Amino acid sequence: MNKLTPLLPQHRKAAGFAPSGVIEMLLLAYIVAAVLNYAVGNWIFATAMLAPLAGLFCWAQYTDRRDRCKIGDQIQVSLGPHSGMEGAIVGANKGGTRLTVQLSSAEQPEPIDFFNYQIRKVKPTPEPSQPAARD
Structure with missing residues (x-):
């Protein structure tokens, strides 16, 4: 079979956009819940909710910069x-x-x-x- 020949429609799989969208919606709901906890006055619980997200964000930024290609690589x-x-x-x-x-x-x-x-x-x-x- 030629590599450039497309597969038949029954062999196609989803590209993963739906699961990605679900994860993003859950993350957004999590952040909204933390902000509402701040608004209600439960700042200790809200900080405990947002601390792991802040750590995850910093880790993602670090790995992105480390893996980025630059001249000479x-x-x-x-x-x-x-x-x-x-x-x-x-x-x-x-x-x-x-x-x-x-x-x-x-x-x-x-x-x-x-x-x-x-x-x-x-x-x-x-x-x-x-x-x-x-x-």
Whole structure:
């Protein structure tokens, strides 16, 4: 079967937007309940409700900044015709949404632009060290 041939409709699955919407609505209801507790005067209970959310928010911001690609990072292309190729980021637009990548392939000598969701960071592998020559 050709990879570009779409699957029949009976094989399609939901993309996950409905469960995501339910989670967002539950989170919103949780925040509204905490704010209402503040309004009623039960500030200790409201603070106890909002503290885990504040911690989760800070953790999400930290991991987002840590995982964001920047110039000089080693990457691997995960989507598109260059999927599986590796290279290094040589440029980026101001928002960091479009990255210019120099692929380490001989087939692609010029840099290519990718959207940030098309690539993922890879950990650089250390160069194998040469054993010291014995005299």
